[in-house]
Amino acid sequence: MYKVIFKVSSNGSFTNSLKELRKAGFIPIYFRRDNGVEEYTTLYNSNDINEVKEAIIDFAYLISKQGKNGGYDFAKIYKVEDKYIGKLAGGGLGALLGYQFGGIAGLILGTLGGIFLGELFDISYGQTLVGLINWPIQLTS
Structure with missing residues (x-):
């Protein structure tokens, strides 16, 4: 299982991206918004890192449709034992x-x-x- 922490710049949008996370296959655990930056802590149930990377790209595509983007620390990936x-x-x-x-x-x-x-x-x-x-x-x- 993998834990992924996303940091998304919301660009003045007041909607969260929990629906997009679920569409990409992530299980949201925690959500926080601070000064236009949304932070999501999620789980991805797989043992293949390539599946996780594909899901991250899917999520990036879905939020880009809303005008949101990420930065240098868009996704931190942790392996959970x-x-x-x-x-x-x-x-x-x-x-x-x-x-x-x-x-x-x-x-x-x-x-x-x-x-x-x-x-x-x-x-x-x-x-x-x-x-x-x-x-x-x-x-x-």
Whole structure:
């Protein structure tokens, strides 16, 4: 699995590009807008770096239609290792706390919430930088 962080210049446009990310095959996790720069943290479920690069080019094409562009740090690509430590610890801790505070219903909700937070922990700390892609191509219509 790969984690890709995009930085997009919005050029005064107030729309986000989450729909375009999904069309390109990315799973959006986090979105932030700061002074005309949109930052997207996404996941791409593949083990082939070439598929990820093709999806990045597809996303670049889709946002160029909206008049948006990137810069020298358009896409940072990280390889995410599949680890289960965070999911196991999060699920167990969530189950214990959920059962203490909410009984059986709390146990179920605590387990699910703990697994979700454990997955986010695994993604954040089990990653290695693969590369940095500049604004990939000069696109014109």
